[in-house]
Amino acid sequence: MKDQTQLRVVQAAGPIFADKGFDRATIREICTAAEANLASVNYHFGDKETLYLEAVRHAHALKMEQVPLSQWPSNTPPEEQLRFFIRAMLSRMLGTDELDWGTRLLMREMIEPTIACKSIVEDFIRPQLQLLLSILDEMVPQNISFHRKHQMAFSIVGQCLHYRVAREFVNLLIPEKERAEHFDRNHLVDHITEFSLAAIKNLPIPDSSEKKTS
Amino acid sequence: MKDQTQLRVVQAAGPIFADKGFDRATIREICTAAEANLASVNYHFGDKETLYLEAVRHAHALKMEQVPLSQWPSNTPPEEQLRFFIRAMLSRMLGTDELDWGTRLLMREMIEPTIACKSIVEDFIRPQLQLLLSILDEMVPQNISFHRKHQMAFSIVGQCLHYRVAREFVNLLIPEKERAEHFDRNHLVDHITEFSLAAIKNLPIPDSSEKKTS
DNA sequence: TGGCCTACCAAACAATTGTTTGATACTATT
DNA sequence: AATAGTATCAAACAATTGTTTGGTAGGCCA
Numbered sequence: 002m003k004d005q006t007q008l009r010v011v012q013a014a015g016p017i018f019a020d021k022g023f024d025r026a027t028i029r030e031i032c033t034a035a036e037a038n039l040a041s042v043n044y045h046f047g048d049k050e051t052l053y054l055e056a057v058r059h060a061h062a063l064k065m066e067q068v069p070l071s072q073w074p075s076n077t078p079p080e081e082q083l084r085f086f087i088r089a090m091l092s093r094m095l096g097t098d099e100l101d102w103g104t105r106l107l108m109r110e111m112i113e114p115t116i117a118c119k120s121i122v123e124d125f126i127r128p129q130l131q132l133l134l135s136i137l138d139e140m141v142p143q144n145i146s147f148h149r150k151h152q153m154a155f156s157i158v159g160q161c162l163h164y165r166v167a168r169e170f171v172n173l174l175i176p177e178k179e180r181a182e183h184f185d186r187n188h189l190v191d192h193i194t195e196f197s198l199a200a201i202k203n204l205p206i207p208d209s210s211e212k213k214t215s
Numbered sequence: 216m217k218d219q220t221q222l223r224v225v226q227a228a229g230p231i232f233a234d235k236g237f238d239r240a241t242i243r244e245i246c247t248a249a250e251a252n253l254a255s256v257n258y259h260f261g262d263k264e265t266l267y268l269e270a271v272r273h274a275h276a277l278k279m280e281q282v283p284l285s286q287w288p289s290n291t292p293p294e295e296q297l298r299f300f301i302r303a304m305l306s307r308m309l310g311t312d313e314l315d316w317g318t319r320l321l322m323r324e325m326i327e328p329t330i331a332c333k334s335i336v337e338d339f340i341r342p343q344l345q346l347l348l349s350i351l352d353e354m355v356p357q358n359i360s361f362h363r364k365h366q367m368a369f370s371i372v373g374q375c376l377h378y379r380v381a382r383e384f385v386n387l388l389i390p391e392k393e394r395a396e397h398f399d400r401n402h403l404v405d406h407i408t409e410f411s412l413a414a415i416k417n418l419p420i421p422d423s424s425e426k427k428t429s
Numbered sequence: 430t431g432g433c434c435t436a437c438c439a440a441a442c443a444a445t446t447g448t449t450t451g452a453t454a455c456t457a458t459t
Numbered sequence: 460a461a462t463a464g465t466a467t468c469a470a471a472c473a474a475t476t477g478t479t480t481g482g483t484a485g486g487c488c489a
Contacts (some may be wrong), residue, residue: 006466022327024238028447038468043448045466108326113236114383122387130388148397151389152406159377160370166380167372169328173336174344175365183362192366200414220436242477252438257478259436 007045009035014056019102022109023053057110057117060103061125068093070132079139084194086133087161088186091193094165095186108166130154140201153201160193221259223249228270233316236323237267271324271331274317275339282307284346293353298408300347301375305404308379322380344368354415367415374407 013035017026028042028049035041046052073085094104107125110118133154141150164171164184175184227249231240242256242263249255260266287299308318321339324332347368355364378385378398389398 022236022238024236027445029445038466039447040449040468041466049447111381111384112322112326118383119387122384126384127388148389148393149406152397152403153410155377155385156374156407156410158381159375160373162380163369163373163376166376167325169332170325170336170340171369173333174341175362179362183366189366192363193370195418196367196370196414199417199419200410203413203417204409205413241475243475252436253477254438254479255436263477 006035006037006041010037010041010045010052011055011059013037014052015060015106016102018053018056019060019105019109023049028052054115054117057106057115057121060106061121064093064103065125070128079136080194080198082136083140083157083198084190086136087157087194087197088190090129090158090161091164091186091190094161104165130158133157137201153197153204156200157193157197160196164189220249220251220255224251224255224259224266225269225273227251228266229274229320230316232267232270233274233319233323237263242266268329268331271320271329271335274320275331275335278307278317279339284342293350294408294412296350297354297371297412298404300350301371301407301411302400302404304343304372304375305378305400305407308375309400318379344372347371351415367411367418370414371407371411374410378403 010031014026014031017031017034029039031052032039032041042049042052046055068089071082071085073082077085093101095101096104107121110121130151134150137150137153141153171184172180224245228240228245231245231248243253245266246253246255256263256266260269282303285296285299287296291299307315309315310318321335324335344365348364351364351367355367385398386394
C-alpha cells in the first residue's frame with residue numbers, strides 16, 4: 002500500500018503552518034518536508050486552505066490524546082485541583098518550543114479565527130472550561146450566578162494566557178536573571194494559584210444588586 | 216508643496232496591515248487607499264517592510280498622544296486608581312472596531328514580534344507597567360519583592376488581555392444574551408477590579424521562604 | 430533661461446506561489 | 460491477462476505581488 006503520503010503531508014504541515022502562518026507557509030516547503038510531490042496537496046486535499054483545516058484538526062486531536070484533562074484522586078481538595086489545573090494549562094502554553102506547535106496554531110486561531118475556530122472551541126476549549134467551572138463550584142457559594150463563575154474562570158485563564166501571548170513582551174520587561182529565577186513554570190503556577198485563591202475566597206458576593214460602574 | 220503622499224501612505228497602511236497582516240496586505244491595496252501611485256512605497260520607504268515599521272511607529276505615536284496614561288486627582292485612593300487603570304486598559308483593548316487598528320497591530324507584534332517590538336515595549340508598554348506598579352505600591356507591604364509586584368501586575372494585565380486575545384473564543388463560549396448583559400466593558404471593569412483587589416489584599420506575604428511547588 | 434533635483438506616474442519586470450496537466454507505475458478486480 | 464482506478468511525479472500554467480524603470484512635470488537656484 003502507498004506510503005501514506007496524505008498523512009505525512011498533514012503531519013509536516015502542522016509545524017510549518019504553526020510558525021510561519023498560513024501565508025508564509027508554502028505548499029512547496031510542506032511537500033518537501035513531507036517528502037511528497039508538489040501536487041499531492043491538491044490531489045489529496047483539494048487546496049491549501051483545506052489542508053490547513055485538516056492540519057489544525059490533526060494538531061487538535063493530538064493534543065486531546067496526549068493531555069488528558071483531569072487526573073487527580075477524587076478526594077483531592079479543590080484548592081489542589083485548581084493548582085493542578087493551572088499547572089496543566091501553563092504547561093500546555095509554555096511548552097518547550099519543540100512540540101508546542103499545536104499551541105501556536107491555537108494562538109493564531111485566536112487572533113485570526115478561521116473556520117477551524119468553532120470546532121476547536123467546542124471540542125477542546127469548552128471541556129477545559131467546564132472542568133475549571135466544576136472546580137470553582139466546590140469553592141464558591143452555591144447560589145452564585147452563571148456569569149460570575151465564568152468571569153472568575155476567565156480571570157484565571159487570562160493570567161495563564163498572558164505568559165504565552167505576551168511572552169516576548171515579558172522577556173523584554175523582565176531582566177534575564179530575574180526571569181530565570183522567579184518566572185519559571187513552577188513559580189508562575191504558585192503565584193497564579195495563590196493569587197486566584199485569594200481572590201476567589203475574598204470576593205464580595207453581591208449577585209443581585211448592580212455594582213458601581215464609575 | 217507636494218500633496219504629502221508619504222504621509223497618506225503611512226496612514227492608509229496602518230489599518231490595512233492591522234486587519235490583514237503583513238503578508239495579506241498588498242502594496243497595491245495600500246496605495247489605492249492612499250490615492251498614491253504604486254511606486255510611491257518603494258520610492259518613499261524603500262520596501263514593504265520599512266513601510267510596515269513606519270506604520271507601526273505611526274500607530275504607536277497616535278496611541279500615545281490620544282490616550283494619556285493617568286489622569287485622576289492626586290488624592291484618589293489607590294483602589295480607585297486601580298479601577299481607572301483597568302478601565303483605561305480595557306477600553307484600549309475593546310475599542311470599537313473603527314479605530315482600534317492600533318491595538319490590532321500591537322496584538323500581531325505580540326504573537327509574531329518584529330523589529331518594531333522592542334521600541335513598542337520601551338515607549339508604550341513599560342510606562343504603563345510602571346504606572347500600574349506605582350498603584351500597587353500603595354496597596355502592598357513596602358518590603359514586598361520586585362518579582363512579586365510584577366507577577367501581580369501581570370495577573371491584572373492578563374485578565375484584561377484575555378478579553379481581547381480570546382475574544383472570539385469568549386463569543387463562542389458565552390451565549391449572546393448573557394454576553395450583552397454581563398460581559399460588557401463596565402461589568403468587566405468591575406469584575407476584574409474586584410477580583411484583583413480581593414487577591415492583592417489577601418495574598419499571603421511569604422517573600423523569603425520558598426513555596427511549595429507540587 | 431537652463432540645469433538640477435524631487436515627487437510622481439504608467440508600464441514593465443522578475444520572482445514566487447497555488448494550481449493544473451498529462452503521463453507513468455502500481456494495485457485490485459473481472 | 461486485460462481493465463479500471465488510484466497514487467505519484469515532473470513539468471507547465473496562470474495569477475499575484477514586490478520591485479524597478481524610464482519618463483514627465485514642476486519647483487528652486489544660479
